[in-house]
Amino acid sequence: MNLALWIVAGLLAAAYLLGGVFKAVTPKEKIAAAGASGRWVDDFSAGAVKAIGAVEVLAAAGLILPAVLDIAPVLVPLAALGLVILMLGAAVTRFRRHELKLVAVDLVYILLAAFVAWGRFGPESFIS
Template sequence: MNTALWIAAGVLAAVALTGGVSKTFVPKAKLAATPGGGWTGDASAGFVKSLGVLELLAAVGLIVPALVDIAPVLVPITATCWVLLMIGAMITHGRRGEAKFVALNVAYLAIAAFIALGRF
């Protein structure tokens, strides 16, 4: 079970890192032109960058506390926060009629819920 939790955390951290880097460092106009990035056209640049920073922090929070065994309770807390973030993403993509991105968000939510329940 521990191995499965580490794999899940690694996968989700990679997703968070990728999304965080793109939202933080890629210009909003370029993000809006990508598949699934259309929602950024309706959001402020500050909001998009803030989400990016939160995703970068999530990537760290899913791995580092358990790896160094300092405050490992931060891992399930981070995973729970990711669940909430994915609920927001599902609502946003659902309103835009982007069913395949809603499904992707459901998958990420399930992985995060698995981590949260397994690590709490």
């Protein structure tokens, strides 16, 4: 179970680090031009898109660094819960835009982040 949690957390961290950096440094117009998966930025200001990217980068760090460095490891499941909340917002945005295939992708991310939160709060907690 511990290994599965590390693998899922690592994959989530990599995905959110890449996506977050992309959102933080890429102009909103270029994200929107990337195709159907980027059209959601039309509903947000450029600053909000960059803020979402920053939150994703921080969450990626929060999934891994506290446990690796053994500094406040309770932040790992809290970061995972933060991602669940962030992705719920993403799913709602995509649902409102009638992007139902992408809502399914968001739900997968929600389930993976919820698995990490559950596992790190529960059976494989870093907190003794």
